[in-house]
Amino acid sequence: MSLLPSFTSLFVIWVFLNPVIAFAQKLICPVGETQIEEHPKRAYAEKDGTFVRKSQVAEHCREIFPGSKVWVSYFKNGVSENWPQKNETHKNWLASEKKIILTTVKELPDQLKLISLIRISRASVSKHKENPASSVVPLGELTLYDLFFKADNSTRFEILAHEMTHFLIKDFKNKELYDFSKIAGWGHVKKKGPGGEKVVIIAPRKLLLSDSNIDVEEDFANHMQIYLAKPEILKKFNISTYEWFFKKFPMGQRK
Numbered sequence: 221m222s223l224l225p226s227f228t229s230l231f232v233i234w235v236f237l238n239p240v241i242a243f244a245q246k247l248i249c250p251v252g253e254t255q256i257e258e259h260p261k262r263a264y265a266e267k268d269g270t271f272v273r274k275s276q277v278a279e280h281c282r283e284i285f286p287g288s289k290v291w292v293s294y295f296k297n298g299v300s301e302n303w304p305q306k307n308e309t310h311k312n313w314l315a316s317e318k319k320i321i322l323t324t325v326k327e328l329p330d331q332l333k334l335i336s337l338i339r340i341s342r343a344s345v346s347k348h349k350e351n352p353a354s355s356v357v358p359l360g361e362l363t364l365y366d367l368f369f370k371a372d373n374s375t376r377f378e379i380l381a382h383e384m385t386h387f388l389i390k391d392f393k394n395k396e397l398y399d400f401s402k403i404a405g406w407g408h409v410k411k412k413g414p415g416g417e418k419v420v421i422i423a424p425r426k427l428l429l430s431d432s433n434i435d436v437e438e439d440f441a442n443h444m445q446i447y448l449a450k451p452e453i454l455k456k457f458n459i460s461t462y463e464w465f466f467k468k469f470p471m472g473q474r475k
């Protein structure tokens with residue numbers, strides 16, 4: 221009897237182990253990263269003339285967008301002790317929901333991706349029932365509700381563009397909001413009061429969205445939302461505000 225394994229026994233072992241090996245090799249990327257298939261890389265030359273031969277790039281995981289791993293750290297289960305709406309029911313995040321958010325954020329211009337948040341929470345229904353999302357900017361907190369996940373992709377893009385703009389405004393100089401308010405048609409009326417003369421800001425008659433008259437910041441977030449998602453509507457509404465946004469956020473429009 222030979223001590224060497226027969227061809228048949230080796231074949232049987234291979235048949236049994238093959239699925240195990242295949243399973244072990246399957247790349248599973250963490251939330252915030254996406255799988256890049258193995259692919260050939262063409263030969264190229266460096267600036268200094270160094271020739272780099274063609275190669276085969278192995279399958280690997282890559283961030284969904286630069287900084288997406290940082291965004292993953294914002295997702296937190298349950299409610300923070302500072303969240304003001306105590307009657308809302310918070311829940312735990314599903315991996316699929318995090319992925320929906322990250323693939324939506326990927327579409328936002330860099331200025332809105334670079335916002336640093338403290339926390340993104342998940343709750344069932346807002347205190348204001350029709351709200352898909354709400355932010356408390358001073359806390360650095362954003363909460364997303366069931367309605368956000370029931371919306372279609374383009375609506376979700378608009379919602380996040382709007383909410384992230386509220387966080388972006390936090391770092392604005394007053395001059396930027398003042399300039400915006402002027403071209404967006406907000407009235408600046410001088411009024412004399414007991415403390416001296418003040419300038420009162422009055423909402424424009426023609427509103428971009430129905431809640432644009434809440435204040436200049438809300439109107440600004442509405443403008444950014446429409447500029448990014450439906451630029452043609454903003455162009456028709458007020459070409460000056462469209463051009464102002466185009467100067468500040470030239471790469472911002474959705475392709």
Ligand SMILES: [Zn+2]
Pocket residue numbers: 382386438441
């Ligand atoms: Zn808002």
